[in-house]
Amino acid sequence: MSADAPARPAVLPAVHRPVRRVRPGMLLSPLRRLIGVDEELLERVPQERARYTWYGAIVLNTALLGGASMALAFATVRDELPVPVVVSVGVVWFWVVLALDAWLVSGTHGVLSRGRLKSLLPRLALSLLVGLTIAEPLLLQIFDKEIHQQTAAGNTRDADAYRGMLVSCNPPDGADTTTRAGCGGYQLNVPGSPASVHRQIQDTTARATALQAQLQSLHKTLSAKQDAERRECDDPAKWIYGANGRHDVGDTCLRARADADDYRRTSNISTYESELATLTEQSRTLTAKEASAGATYRPALDRAIAAKTRDHAAHLDDSGLLTRANALGEVAWSDWYAGFVAVVLHLLLLAVDALPVLVKLMSPSTAYDRLLTAQLDATRRLHTADLHLHHASTAVLHEADLHEATRTAAARMSRLDHGLRLEQAERTAEFRAELEMRAARILRGAP
Template sequence: MKRIGDFFLFCSGAHVPLLRRAPTETNKYGGIGATIFFTGLLAAFSGGYALWCVFGQLWSTLLFGAIWGLMIFNLDRYIVSGMKKRNKFSSEFLIALPRIVLAILIAIVISKPLELQVFGKEIRQELIIMEQQVFKTQEENVLSRYQHRMNELNGEITLLEKGIQTQALRRDTLQKIAREEADGTGGSKVKNLGPIYKAKKADADSAEIALQRVTLENGALIAGKRKELAGIDSTFKATLAQLDRTHIDGLASQLDALGHLTEKSTPVRWANWFITILFITIETAPVFVKLISARGPYDDLLEAHEHAFIIYRKEKIEKREREYEGRMMVVR
């Protein structure tokens, strides 16, 4: 336990020999050091997970996580150790304000990868929806390249088929007129196969010949256009097969998915904010503990030590100045 306590005192950034002369302060600085240590540990997990999302390599994840955690640990330790207790809270707060802002930025950075892990299941479902939307957009973009020509061909085929149908309807009508003339149900109302019937029968035969000609000509044109449509369809499917269909699961995509979730779901948005606030609280805790804590014996010892060093430095400078003036007097 003593080694753990000494380690946390080291983490606090306090001057341990001076702190030993003020034993009542050890618990306070031990708590500050423990907070700094666990903040660095959380930063290591967060940074490692972020790199795992990008590269998926274990060794690089462990290495980067360790380096990131040590960097955050060292930065927090420097922030807290650089804060000195003053006689006025306002001056202390102004000095601590840049450090608080920096701590908040660090907290936001290290909280995001862990938020991705907390909402992992929901993010994966949202990524599937995002993938479908991306694939649909890609297909629509590809389809738009060929849609105009496909519509033209379909329109031309419709017109050609309509021409055949119109001619077939004319043929059927003329055949009906000739048949009614023959059986006396229409035309002259006289049942016979005389000249009138023969004239109407000739018109029907001409319409039949015209229908065969139109069917042959339009059929050939329709076959050519349908062949062109089949070629376009084959090209369209080949282009779709060449599209990038890789899964969207990168860090940026996960952050985007988390943003969509917070927009769509109020509970997720509040939970996201609470996690961020929790990390901000953890990260700024050492600074605020140091800021709101009362001035203790350790602060007096540290101020006395620094004051003694300042006096020693001034005496050293004055001594050198006197020696310099003495040498100048000798030269003159």
């Protein structure tokens, strides 16, 4: 073989193998393709077709169960969502579960008994994790009636406890409870309580008493000034003879009278007397109000407590996921049999959700698995042989290229050496010719 010939043909000759045609009209083949079954290979063992058809149906049913479970969860927890949104969420979750289970199952084909457990345990763990998200909404729906009863009872207990704190922190007499421990945020502002009316009476009485004492002092001072005015103005002996020929009061009387008038004006006695009268009237009104405050305040307080309790009860959560989960826990562990039923149903739903991997784990190696394993081994061997052939061909081509490069380099070096020798010969000839010319000139110039 010449060095220029390729080490291997550009296109390998096709290997003619007998082709097994898949029977047309197999309506259930999409179920098998869903889990990655090779129909051409399955034709070699048609007895396994029913097994893998039902296997694909299990994967599809699990995805449908997951989509329905998520739709129920959203419809229950977020009941304000429109139906198209809930359906869209269910469809998306159905596709997620279907893709995940199909991937989990398609990777288990061809796994023989000796490596089955090691290969399937991680897939089983992932399948159980997905099963938990599917089983919980279904379990909440199964115990929906008991959960609603438990939630309603819990909310009732919460509302009763809240009402009890309101009653305790808002006594019927309206006494102040701001300093009582645990009453922070439970005080109600209901006007007209007997205690507040009594405090108003005390404040009014204290103000009236202080004002009365102040008025007594002012009246005492005013009386002294008025007595001084009378002494200076009522005694004829202190009158003076005026320019009009009549007797009149003197300057001392005028000063005393002006002093009394000025004090009456600047001391605000009239204002204080009017305020004292108003306070006295308010005290009588508040006293009468205190007598009837107990009869009017108690109904108003009861209405305020009832309204506050209704508002608190209206804001209690009865459909949240965590609230329903807590209620399910209380229902499940209320007695041993309820807990047993909850655990059994939970395990059953979890097993159904993890059924695609569990079925593979419980089933022995099938003829399809052995054929697929043999086909994969043959493919690996062919690939290895092809790699060896490719490497050998590459090595031969590399050797040929190296030999060609070596020959080319040697020829080029030979040409370069020949050219160099020619140049040297030319330069030598030119040098000799020059010497001969000079020698001739020297000889011609000799005597």
